[in-house]
Amino acid sequence: MELEFLGTGAGMPSKGRNTSSLALKLYEERGTIWLFDCGEATQHQILRTAIKPRKIEKIFITHLHGDHIFGLPGLLSSRSFLGGEEPTPLTLYGPSGLKGWVHFTLELTKTHLNYPIRFVEIEEGIIFEDEQFIVKAKELEHVIPCYGFRIEQKPLPGELYIEKALKLGVPKGPMLGKLKNGEDVVLDNGTIVYSKEVTGPPKKGFVVTVLGDTTYCRKSIELSKDADVVIHEATFDHATANLAKDYGHSTNVEAAKMAKEAGAKYLILNHLSARFLPHDIEKLLKEAKQVFPNVFVAHDFSKFHWKNGKLNELYF
């Protein structure tokens, strides 16, 4: 799992930060990418990365402010026109109203997509589940309906004790794979070998929580409970905290407090105001660190890799 930030600014694009978009790259897990929000020029940012729009399987929209959706029609359209492999169906999760706007916009511009879009109108609770993942949504506290998402990877098969399996007569080959994935197998001589005989306990999957714009609130904490990585906005800093609440936003320190109370492992701050200069960002990070040590500030094109229970920022 890897996180690549495509836009980390608040409200308007600036030279340094584009409006919101975040790619959750699940190449190893399922060969696809999930996108969270799609501010204007997200497709332009993608042009500067290795991301292929056709690999995007799902787009989650936290809320219907322009800085989170104005890039959607262009991305959907280019995903269709770009050559390459057959485009996969796409699922769009968004608040009520998104579907109508996307349809209206594609219709107006006579944009005919060469792949189907499935729309899921977000309500609190489980909005997606398959054998690998479960995604839960809760409504946060912003000036308009805005959601946060908790992405839980289901437990992974435990370690396969190969020596033990071979000793029980399992031949090298596909049967070993089946056993590792939890299936029991029947040997040529009729013996049944049970998966749980030859595998260790299942491994815990990761939990990533992506929160939309919000003030410090209880539901953020619930969504972030024991999460491995929490992505939280920091539109304001401690010095401008009085403004945060008025505009339905949070400060760096509130985000850190939230992550601490939730017992999260790592926190990444995004959605930063263009007002902040580089030394403000340093200060903002320092302030948050005093409350919650495992914190990062995202920049456009920041990448974070999750491996063996640790989050590492990748530098180039």
Added chain:
Amino acid sequence: MELEFLGTGAGMPSKGRNTSSLALKLYEERGTIWLFDCGEATQHQILRTAIKPRKIEKIFITHLHGDHIFGLPGLLSSRSFLGGEEPTPLTLYGPSGLKGWVHFTLELTKTHLNYPIRFVEIEEGIIFEDEQFIVKAKELEHVIPCYGFRIEQKPLPGELYIEKALKLGVPKGPMLGKLKNGEDVVLDNGTIVYSKEVTGPPKKGFVVTVLGDTTYCRKSIELSKDADVVIHEATFDHATANLAKDYGHSTNVEAAKMAKEAGAKYLILNHLSARFLPHDIEKLLKEAKQVFPNVFVAHDFSKFHWKNGKLNELYF
């Protein structure tokens, strides 16, 4: 008058060319900018120029394809949020359907602008006129309704013969300005001095023709008749001419032929496919030059300055 190209690509953004937008800078003439088309990330391109969104007085939309309008909601919104001087009212000229989409989009995203927008639905004929300019529109030939615009600057006051005016008893000061601008004045002693006594013949204003996506057609020629500068698409080149007509587009050579038949002075090609590599562009320019010598190919951020009847490309 200056032309600054903000996006010169066709269909989709590429690393080298953004989707369509062109700024006609009328700083000297009226202190404002007129924009033609507004592809996604036009506001991002503007961030890299000296253009102030609040100086944009009019936006003309040639047609409702996404690569010509997806940047509009973001630009309108940022024009409101950006600090600085009081924003001026804005007039949007577009084909039927534009107003509904802009209203729907601003409403959906709860975007409240701090300036009024006036919508003018384009029909063939004069779509704007004041004491300085007259703008005429005609429908071109594209796969959806698409317009071209002829911007005519009205004749400018002729040269003021100062010596002659002083000799007639006009005092130095504001009366000279009035005479230059065509007003007659009454001296303290009751004598009337007529403007035409002390000024030369009016000077011809410039004519700029901005054409939307189109095949080679008669109305392009009518709009470009004796124009000083014509901006014309060249989505295809001579080698791919058979495709041009099918998709409602033109080649470089067709654009050049059109400019020649219209008796235009200068031609600038834009709306180029991302397929074209630098050496293709050179070839494309050469081919066009054989038909119409005064031709340029626009790149993103290309600037052209109009002065004393000549168009000069500005290099930095």
